[in-house]
Amino acid sequence: MSYVLNDPADFADESVIGFVAAHSTLVRRVAGGVARAQATPSGEVAIVIGGGSGHYPAFAGLVGAGLAHGAAMGNVFASPSAQQIYSVAKSVATEAGVLLSYGNYAGDVLNFDQAEQRLRDEGIPCRTVRVTDDIYSASPEEKSKRRGIAGDLAVFRAASWAAERGMTLDEVADIAGRANDRTRSIGVAFSGCTLPGASEPLFTVPSGHMAVGMGIHGEPGISVVPLPSAREIAALLVEGLLGEVPDGVAVDGAQAAVILNGLGAVKSEELFVIYATVTELLGDAGVTVVEPEVGEYATSFEMAGVSLTLFWLDDELEAAWASPTYTPAYRKGAVESSGVDAVVDVVQEAGLGADVIPAASQDSIEVGVVALAIVDTIRDMIDRDVDELGRLDAIAGDGDHGIGMQRGARAGAAAAKEAVEGGAGAGTVLSRAGDAWADKAGGTSGALWGAALRAAGERLGDEIRPQAQDVASAVDAARAAIQGYGKAAVGDKTMVDALVPFAEGLTARVAAGATLASAWVAAAADATSAAEATSALLPRLGRARPHMEKSLGTPDPGAISLARAMTVAGRLLAEQDNKVLADDSGTEKD
Incomplete structure (x- = not known):
């Protein structure tokens, strides 16, 4: 558990402040994360990495000469938002472009892809390489679905080496992609971890046992076995990785970099005990180990566990792996000081203060007040149910759904309130709530809820007093945004399984002449039934997919x-009794 904290909600932000203060000659704080203290040299591709907090030294600790130029930092176990990623990338980008690289998790993919598109829209060249080294998270036939763990380090090193040699963006991406293709990892865990402020562990491993394949967010492993000896652990790891080598690699005579990673509670002496057998077994197989790394590179708070990574080298990748680097958490060789200090960024949170509220009709302003009340009541529900939602998510996911929704809903409600106080119409209220929700929540659900609220707001606009069919149309726009970004369909065991019945039920009832309140309440009942029925489904998308049997029931x-x-x-709308919203004829209700 975390013994040292103030308000758990501020843990990640306060950690960043202390990190930058401790390493101010190497890094600076920028909106959305951290960047090198020195500006990116002109003509050099900027490497931007990132992910959720809680995994130090990934990702902030790997910013510096010979490694990343910047890191976007999400909240605890939650991907950074698209706004955070974009802001970090903008702070380090040059005319040569930006390479984005990160572990392959659904929320990271969604938010990094949105940031990449935004950068490209502004004329900044951008490419992406996702790290997919964890061989237990998907089959060889579905390697693109694998998650990234400690193998991140190998890919980031290759990309950064290529960038600092002056290679083009395409060349940097090609080398990073080759590094990813030649990196394989396996992890095991002996205990879980506790999120800051939580009273119970996010997940557990039975006493005296070991979970094989457990992810760094607590994603369930492929099996739980009695705790073996250190030698047996090493053999399991080595044999697993030698059982799946990249195409074109002959094990006998190959060269490989080795990363033996501690996940938080396994100390160096214990890692060395395991490594003694790892290097023996690799030598017996004919593998030459090149500059091994034994320590902490991707952690999970106090989680007890280890992972082993083999990075199969060619001449170019070996040069990248052996090159000097100097960051707060990872140092090798001697790095010459070069470059000029960057202009200090003023860290600004996304908000409405600098924006002008668009003009709105009095009708829309009044409906904006109702929109705020709806966002407020959703926030209150999430505050009440946050722990339960987290427990549901921990069964086959990483357990952060509750706290992520809470961060998003609170930010969305605050932004909606500020918009209402500024005289915003309904469309602007919802759009501002969506932007704030996405930025503060991070993760998959944050991005999708943000996109949904913005789409609904854009459909309603700031001029009309919406009739029931206008609201139904806005809800369908939200549905389309979620399915467009997240690519989920009914049956995939996602929020879409509840959203589609809700949107379709609302539209059908409104078309049949029902009032908005009655149609909404009935459609919400449809959504509830559909959500409960997902118990019988197996997930086809998201973090729960590799361990689908865990979520059954x-x-x-x-x-x-x-x-x-x-x-x-729906309850709020029923209480309002359509006093502000118009009926289908456009006549205001009494």
Whole structure:
């Protein structure tokens, strides 16, 4: 558990402040994360990495000469938002472009892809290489679905070496991609971890046992076995990795970099005990180990566990791996000081203060007040149910759905309130709430809820007093945004399983002449039934997918939170009794 904290909600931000203060000659704080203290040299591709907090030294600790130029930092176990990634990339980008690289998790993919598109839209060349080294997270036939763990270090090193040699963006991406293709990892865990402020572990491993394949967010492993000896652990790791080598690699006579990573509670002496057998077994197989790394490179708070990474080298990748680097957490060789100090960035949070509220009709302003009330009531529901949503998510995911939704809903409500106080119409209220929700929540659900609220707001606009069919159309726009970004369909065991029945039920009832409030309440009941029915589904997308059997019998937390949000919104509309919204004829209700 975390013994040292103030407000758990501020843990990640306060950690960044202390990190930058401790390493101010190497890094500076920028909006969304950290960057090198020195400006990126003109003509050099900038390497931007990132992910959720809670994994130090990944990702902030790997910013510096010979490694990343910047790191976007999400909240605890939550991907950074698209805004954070974009802001960090903008702070380090040159005319040569930006390479984005990160572990392959659904929320990171969604947010990094949005940031990449935004950079490209502004004329900044951008490419992406996702790290997919964890061989237990998907089969060889589905390597693109594998998650990234400690193998991140190998890929980041290759990309950064290529960038500092003056290679083009395409060349840097090609080398980083080759490094990823030649990197394989396996992890095991002996205990779980506790998120800051939580009273119970996020996940557990039975006493005296070891979880094989457990992920760094607590994703369940492929098996749980009695705790073996250190030699047996080393043999399991080595044999697993030698059983799947990259195409074109002959084990006998190959050269490989080795990363033996501690996940938080396994100390150096214990790692050395394991490594003694690792190097023996690799030597017996004919593998020459090149500059091994034994320590902590991708952690998970106090999680007890280890992972082994083999980075199969060619001449170019060996040069990259052996090159000098100097960062707060990873140093090798001697690095010449070069470059000029960057202009100190003023860290600004996304908000409405600098923006002008668009003009709105009085009708829309009044409906904006109702929109705020809906966002507020959803926030209150999430505050009440945050622990339960986290427990549902921990069964086959990483357990952060509750706290992520809480961060997003609170930020969305605050932004909606500020918009209402500024005289915003309904469309702007919802759009600002969505932007704030996405930025503060991070992760998959944060990005999707943000996109949904913005799409609904854009559909309503700031001029009309919406009729019931206008609201139904806005809800369908939100549905389209979620499915467009997240690519989920009904049956994938995601929030879409509740959202589609809600949107379709609302539209059909409104078309049949029902009032908005009655149609919404009935559609929310449809969503609730559909969310509960996800218990019988196996996930086809997201972090739960590799361990789909773990979630059987448990409803999807995203579907449950969506259904509950629509339910409390329906109650509010029923209490309002359409006093502000117009009926189908456009006549205001009494």
